[in-house]
Amino acid sequence: MPWNTKELTIGELAERSGVPASALRFYERQGLIRSRRTSGNQRRYHRTTLRVVAFIRASQNVGIPLAVIGEVLGFLPEGATPTREFWVRASDCWREELNARIERLERMRDLFTECIGCGCLSFEQCTLVNPGDKLGEKGSGPHRLSSGPRVERVEAEQVSGG
Known part of the structure; x- marks a missing residue:
């Protein structure tokens, strides 16, 4: 054609x-x-x-x-x-969301880097893998592996250590 x-x-x-x-x-x-x-x-x-x-x-x-x-x-x-104008308006609307996502990713990168250096491997205390020991409320066992819940988003305010 x-x-x-x-x-x-x-x-x-x-x-x-x-x-x-x-x-x-x-x-x-x-x-x-x-x-x-x-x-x-x-x-x-x-x-x-x-x-x-x-x-x-x-x-x-x-x-x-x-x-x-x-x-x-x-x-x-x-x-x-x-059109170009349409794209500019859309990107203006999404700029705030994208900037927030970038900030969250940067925090996660920094937390993950600290976590690697920590070496604690404690899922009970780890603020990255199990903030506030929420998995402990479910009792013992591999809850993250058996039920497959998503890793919760960790905000910088929740982090108290490695």
Whole structure:
């Protein structure tokens, strides 16, 4: 299909965007992109979908969840493509969240570095692995390994030592 055609097949969209067709189908199920169906039930994407996919991937690369990306894309009129101005407004909205995430990651990096130097390996006292000995409330046993709960986020205020 020539590059100036207004519609792309899913294979062409995948090739041009660098995003696997399975991810494009997922984006469509999530309402992030739209296609029309041919009489043979094949997907056809407007070429402007390339910009939307680029916006989605760039947003994902900085850690923005798909649900939030979808909310922002919801502000675009049907069939409109993200413009530079749209991206600037979105990034301004996300700047605070990204800065907070960077601060949390830096604190975790610093705490982890201190923890490595500590050498205590005490899951009862460790403020990084088990802040406030919350796992102790469940009794003895490998709760973290057996039930698979996520490691809780440790804020700098909770840290009292290695």
